[in-house]
Amino acid sequence: MAITDTSAPQGSAWVRLAVVACVTxxxxxxxxxxxxLSQPVFGAILxxxxxxxxxxxxxxxxxxxxxxxxxxxxxxxxxxxxVAYTIYIGFTNYSSFNLLxxxxxxxxxxxxxxxxxSTEQPFAVAAExxxxxxxxxxxxxxxxxxxxxxxxxxxxTPANAPAVLLDRRDAIKLRSGxxxxxxxxxxxxxxxxxxxxxxxxxxxxxxxxxxxxxxxxDGTILMANHETGFFVDQAGENVPPGWRVTIGWDNFARVxxxxxxxxxxxxxxxxxxxxxxxxxxxxxxxGLTLAVILQWPHLRFKALYRILLILPYAVPAFISILVFxxxxxxxxxxxxxxxxxxxxxxxxxxxDGNLARAMVLIVNTWLxxxxxxxxxxxFLQSVPEDHKKAAALEGASALRVFFTITLPQIIPPFLPxxxxxxxxxxxxxxxxxxxxRGLPDIPGTIIxxxxxxxxxxxxxxLAFDNAGQQFGLAGAITLLxxxxxxxxxxxxxxxxxxxxxxxxxxxxx
Amino acid sequence: MIVExxxxxxxxxxxxHGFMIFFLALILFPFLVVLSISFRExxxxxxxxxxxxxxxxxxxxxxxxxxxxxxxxxxTPPYPVLLWMWNSIKIGLIAGFGVLAIATVSAYAFSxxxxxxxxxMLDGLFLIQMFPTTLALVAxxxxxxxxxxxxxxxxxxxxxxxxxxxxxxxxxxxxxIKGYFDSIDTALDKAAAIDGATPWQTFRYIxxxxxxxxxxxxxxxxFIGFVNDxxxxxxxxxxxDKMTLAVGSRLYLNEFxxxxxxxAAAAILSGLPITVVFLIAQKYLVxxxxxxxxxx
Numbered sequence: 001m002a003i004t005d006t007s008a009p010q011g012s013a014w015v016r017l018a019v020v021a022c023v024t025x026x027x028x029x030x031x032x033x034x035x036x037l038s039q040p041v042f043g044a045i046l047x048x049x050x051x052x053x054x055x056x057x058x059x060x061x062x063x064x065x066x067x068x069x070x071x072x073x074x075x076x077x078x079x080x081x082x083v084a085y086t087i088y089i090g091f092t093n094y095s096s097f098n099l100l101x102x103x104x105x106x107x108x109x110x111x112x113x114x115x116x117x118s119t120e121q122p123f124a125v126a127a128e129x130x131x132x133x134x135x136x137x138x139x140x141x142x143x144x145x146x147x148x149x150x151x152x153x154x155x156x157t158p159a160n161a162p163a164v165l166l167d168r169r170d171a172i173k174l175r176s177g178x179x180x181x182x183x184x185x186x187x188x189x190x191x192x193x194x195x196x197x198x199x200x201x202x203x204x205x206x207x208x209x210x211x212x213x214x215x216x217x218d219g220t221i222l223m224a225n226h227e228t229g230f231f232v233d234q235a236g237e238n239v240p241p242g243w244r245v246t247i248g249w250d251n252f253a254r255v256x257x258x259x260x261x262x263x264x265x266x267x268x269x270x271x272x273x274x275x276x277x278x279x280x281x282x283x284x285x286x287g288l289t290l291a292v293i294l295q296w297p298h299l300r301f302k303a304l305y306r307i308l309l310i311l312p313y314a315v316p317a318f319i320s321i322l323v324f325x326x327x328x329x330x331x332x333x334x335x336x337x338x339x340x341x342x343x344x345x346x347x348x349x350x351x352d353g354n355l356a357r358a359m360v361l362i363v364n365t366w367l368x369x370x371x372x373x374x375x376x377x378x379f380l381q382s383v384p385e386d387h388k389k390a391a392a393l394e395g396a397s398a399l400r401v402f403f404t405i406t407l408p409q410i411i412p413p414f415l416p417x418x419x420x421x422x423x424x425x426x427x428x429x430x431x432x433x434x435x436x437r438g439l440p441d442i443p444g445t446i447i448x449x450x451x452x453x454x455x456x457x458x459x460x461x462l463a464f465d466n467a468g469q470q471f472g473l474a475g476a477i478t479l480l481x482x483x484x485x486x487x488x489x490x491x492x493x494x495x496x497x498x499x500x501x502x503x504x505x506x507x508x509x
Numbered sequence: 510m511i512v513e514x515x516x517x518x519x520x521x522x523x524x525x526h527g528f529m530i531f532f533l534a535l536i537l538f539p540f541l542v543v544l545s546i547s548f549r550e551x552x553x554x555x556x557x558x559x560x561x562x563x564x565x566x567x568x569x570x571x572x573x574x575x576x577x578x579x580x581x582x583x584x585t586p587p588y589p590v591l592l593w594m595w596n597s598i599k600i601g602l603i604a605g606f607g608v609l610a611i612a613t614v615s616a617y618a619f620s621x622x623x624x625x626x627x628x629x630m631l632d633g634l635f636l637i638q639m640f641p642t643t644l645a646l647v648a649x650x651x652x653x654x655x656x657x658x659x660x661x662x663x664x665x666x667x668x669x670x671x672x673x674x675x676x677x678x679x680x681x682x683x684x685x686i687k688g689y690f691d692s693i694d695t696a697l698d699k700a701a702a703i704d705g706a707t708p709w710q711t712f713r714y715i716x717x718x719x720x721x722x723x724x725x726x727x728x729x730x731x732f733i734g735f736v737n738d739x740x741x742x743x744x745x746x747x748x749x750d751k752m753t754l755a756v757g758s759r760l761y762l763n764e765f766x767x768x769x770x771x772x773a774a775a776a777i778l779s780g781l782p783i784t785v786v787f788l789i790a791q792k793y794l795v796x797x798x799x800x801x802x803x804x805x
Contacts, residue, residue, distance in 0.1 A: 037659050042652075064622040064708070071615025071679060072630065078677035079637055082645035082652065089647055290532070293525055298518060301526075307788065308533055311540070314787040316737045318755040319780040323539050325762055326769050334542050366536065374791070420639070427641050430739045434759060456643060463647045464744060474647050481644060489639035493632070 017058065024054040038101070045081065049073060083482065090475030091246050096468055098229045098242040105243040109214060109231070113202040119191060120200035125171045125178075126162035132174070134183060135162055136199065141185060148177025156185050172196060251476035260446030265458070265477070267442060272454040275360065276425040280418055282365040287372025292402065294373075295380050313370035321434040324363045351440050353451035360452050364431055368421070375417055379410040413499050419492040423485060432457040437465075447473075455481050547773035567774035587768055590775045592750060593757040597736045600668055600753060604675035605732040609724060612679045616686035617712050621698060638680035643740045649674055650744050666747045674745070675735050682727045689723040690716060729790040736783060754779050 027050035035043035056062045056069050092098075100108065121138040134143040134154075142159035146152050171178075178193045185191065194200040209215040212224035214231055222231040222239055229245035230238035255261055290309060294302055312320065327335050328349040336346045349359045383406050391401045432438055438450030438457050447470070448461050455477070463474035548563045569576040570586040577583050618624070619631060642649070650665070653674075657664020664670060693716070701711045739755045746752050749760075758779070761772035 034659060039655060039659060042656065042659075064618070064624045067614050067618030067622055067708070067712070068624060068630070070611045071618070071683060074611050074676050074679050075634065075637060078674060079640060079642065079645075079680065082642070082648040082674075082677075083640055085648035085652060086645045089651060094651065293529065296525065298522060299525055305529055305533070308537065310788070310791060311784070312536060314784045314791065315540075315780050316733075316755070316783050318737060318739050318758060319776045320539065322758055322762055322772065323543050323776060326772065327539055327542060329769075332769070334546075366539075423639055424641075427643055429643050434739065460646060460740070463650070471647050471651065478644055478647060482640070485640055485644070486636075489636050492639065493635060496635075 020054060020057045024050050024058075027053065038103070041085075045077060049077070086475050086478050087482070088475070089471055090251055090477075090479045091248060092244050092472050092475070093229050093242070093247045093250075094244050094471040094475070095473070096470075097240060098244050098472075099469075100241060100243050102224070102226075102243045105231075105241055106208060106214070108241060109206045109239070110204060110208055112205040114205055114217065115194045115198075116201040116203060119189060120194060120198045122197050123193075123199045124165040125174060126165050132166075133162065134181070134199070135165060137161065139185070143183055146177075146181060148174050148181065150177075151180040152177075153182040153184065156183050158186070247472070251473050254473065255476055255480070258446070260444075261473075264442050264445040264447065264449035267451075268449055268453050268455055268458045271357065271452070272426060272456075275357075275364075275454055276422050276428075278361055279364045279368060279425040279428075280422050282361065283368035283372045283421070284376075284414075284418060286365065286369040287374075288376045290369070290373045291376035291380055292406075294377060309373060310370040312366050313374075317367060317430060318434060320367060321363065321431055324359075324366075325435055328359055350436065353440055353442075356436055356440060356452045360432065360435060363435055364425065364428070367431070368425075372421075375414065376410070379413055380406065382413075383409045412502055416492050416496040416499060419488060419495055423488045423492070426454070426484070426488065427456045427481070428454065429456040429460060433460065437461075455484075543773045543776060546770055547777055549770055551770060567770045568778075570771050571774040571778045587766075587771055588757060588760060588775070589750065590754075590757075590779065593752055593754045594779055596668065596752065597754040600671055600675070601732040601735040604672045604678075604735050605728050607672065607676050608679050608682055608731045609728050611676065612682040612686055612727065613717070613720065613724060614712070615679065615683045616690055617716055619683065620687050620690035621711075621716075622708055634680055634683065638684075642674065642677045646740060646744050649741065653745060665745055666751055667745075668751065671742060671745050671753075674741060675738070678731060678734060682731060685727055685730075686720065686723055689720060693719060726790055729786060733783060733787055733790075 027046055031043045031046035031050060033043075034040075034046060052069065052073065056065045121136055124135045124137065126133045126135055126142075128145060131145045131147050133145060134156075136142075136156065140158055140161075141156040142162065143156050144154040146154050166174075175196070181193060183191050183199065189201050191199045191201045194202060203217055205217050206214045206222070207217075209221070212226075214222040214224075216222060216233070220233050222233050225232045226245055227247075228238070228242070229247075230240070230242040232238055255265065293299065294306060294309075299305075327333050330336060330346065330348055330350055333349075336349075340346050347355050349355050387405050387409075388401050391405050392398075396404070432452055432454050436450070436452045438448075438453035438461060440452075441448060441450050447468075448465065449458055450461075453461070459474045459477050459481070462468075462470050462477070547567050548565070550562050550564050550566070566576045566578065566584060570584060571590050573586050573589060573591045575583050575585050619627065624630075653663065653665050653667075653670045656670070657667075661667065662669050663673070697715055698711050701715055706714070736753070737755060738753075739759075742753045742756045743759075746756055749757070758772070758776065760766075761768045761775065
């Protein structure tokens with residue numbers, strides 16, 4: 001076996017160092033490239049990665065750390081960094097109104113221009129070998145030969161109309177080349193492509209006249225306000241688009257002070273807690289009951305029951321949730337069809353808040369009980385049979401045996417998993433999003449919030465669903481969710497420690 | 510419990526089976542309905558559970574083929590289900606292998622190698638794994654939006670970006686594999702060390718071959734997790750031809766274009782393979798989960 005060949009030859013150390021040096025060099029180059037493209041944060045991350053890699057794989061004394069490096073790097077980059085970045089966004093005004101960086105905002109504003117209507121005239125394109133000429137029929141001017149490949153300028157001279165002109169459709173295909181073209185008329189006017197059909201002289205709407213100053217074509221001066229991320233004219237009006245700036249605690253202030261945000265948030269918060277708790281209780285209750293029945297020694301067809309019972313867990317959740325969305329459909333869903341045939345009722349599952357919440361819980365119980373059942377079956381097996389027998393001999397009923405002997409023994413190891421399940425449901429975005437999208441909406445709110453929205457789906461809608469794309473506000477709310485999750489996570493940590501201690505305590509006895 | 514009277518036992522048995530059958534009927538109802546809908550004409554429900562005029566229309570469309578109705582009209586597939594499946598499988602496989610590689614090496618390190626601060630790292634790992642990536646969606650969107658300006662390969666609407674962010678799932682799987690490594694007798698590595706094996710050689714020639722079963726389970730679980738992911742894929746992927754199954758399926762039940770029948774066939778077609786794989790892997794999943802939690 002290869003293990004016996006242990007004395008690593010000197011040569012392989014050099015190979016290793018060379019590989020480490022190459023990888024580090026690539027990472028450093030990438031970091032520099034990112035930095036140049038004004039992405040300093042990503043550049044810094046790559047730089048840190050390169051440094052860590054070089055030290056840990058270069059020096060012999062960190063041999064052990066080499067094994068841990070990939071995992072730790074992945075956790076830091078893919079979990080810790082996005083979490084930190086979310087928190088940072090919570091302190092910015094990042095939204096569809098303040099989407100770009102400062103430089104890009106200036107680029108967008110200075111690229112805007114108005115058409116001078118008096119110079120606007122139709123044009124046509126004449127092909128000449130692989131190149132083209134622009135023909136302006138109204139003024140009878142023909143341009144020099146242009147390739148229409150990249151930004152070009154050409155002079156116009158009076159001429160007769162070219163014999164063959166390109167079709168309108170073929171001319172439109174040359175659009176990108178035409179847009180980069182500037183033509184100079186004999187009297188010195190510069191004209192540019194001003195739409196699909198015309199050329200005209202264009203005047204830029206804004207010209208940069210200072211480091212933080214733009215001058216509008218009518219002479220008004222706009223100053224950059226780095227507090228709000230907008231250019232402001234003399235009348236104090238914001239000129240969109242704005243750019244991203246840090247705005248401190250403003251988003252949090254909005255969450256806690258604005259009545260239109262706070263009220264729906266409190267309602268969403270309460271429902272999130274209720275939903276997560278009820279989901280855990282329902283799935284645990286049903287799962288445990290089924291597990292106890294399946295453990296009964298006299299029951300036949302156990303294997304068959306078991307496999308059928310875990311089917312809801314095996315089918316991909318996104319499919320079953322959508323199936324339920326169809327089944328519960330108020331107008332042509334099968335559930336209402338059956339309810340109407342049997343009882344003559346057609347509940348409004350999607351428009352009535354309470355029914356919608358009930359539906360979300362029903363579906364989540366259906367999805368979640370098999371997991372609890374499987375876990376419970378495992379834990380039930382670890383309860384010593386003779387404890388139960390002794391109790392039964394003393395004359396205790398089966399129910400009493402279960403509640404005084406079995407349950408107290410399985411709850412402690414179960415607790416961390418119940419807490420984890422609570423945390424999972426607390427953030428069960430997929431369920432809410434695919435089933436109801438959070439609807440029906442709570443009336444009278446200034447941000448979209450629904451009766452079935454949990455905090456995670458509420459934040460998702462705030463960031464991605466409505467026209468506002470309020471990333472900043474969503475980030476701030478996510479930070480609040482983080483705090484709750486951190487508390488749950490810590491509780492789970494403690495519960496798990498206790499369970500582990502109990503286990504090792506028992507093993508020592 | 511120990512001595513049961515035969516009559517009581519009989520009654521109990523009937524009760525238990527009755528309850529089980531009633532419960533199963535309730536639970537399996539959606540599956541039966543979806544199966545029936547997939548063979549039913551049209552996209553709206555009619556009164557009966559057993560289709561009156563069974564048709565294969567929805568199934569042809571799910572397989573991406575045109576269907577000619579009896580009256581001669583040709584129906585074209587509304588969405589590229591097979592392409593979505595391929596996208597899901599491709600992303601799931603690549604990300605699955607990535608996660609498996611990182612998780613196995615890290616699990617070995619956490620289980621066997623002496624490193625300063627390992628306990629603290631493990632605790633940190635446990636706390637951090639409770640933060641689902643779903644919560645950082647805003648940041649993920651912003652990060653890949655910015656990276657897209659550097660190179661479109663890492664930008665929005667790119668499968669590479671999706672695979673990269675899926676690597677965040679390693680935390681969960683490190684625990685499962687570590688639990689397994691912890692149960693391997695330390696005499697094995699001591700013997701290897703006496704023979705002069707470096708930790709890497711011990712890992713490569715002793716632990717890796719032993720870990721093949723748990724690694725295949727972790728791979729399957731990671732794969733299923735990625736195929737089932739909705740939130741991250743829905744934020745990153747925009748165009749219809751890049752969508753994964755989870756993101757695309759939603760389009761079927763749009764309020765304005767409600768394709769219930771087509772959805773049923775597509776759902777069975779795409780859900781069945783994943784369900785079968787899961788049923789095979791599930792018994793390992795549960796032991797891994799409960800062990801990982803208790804052993805810590």
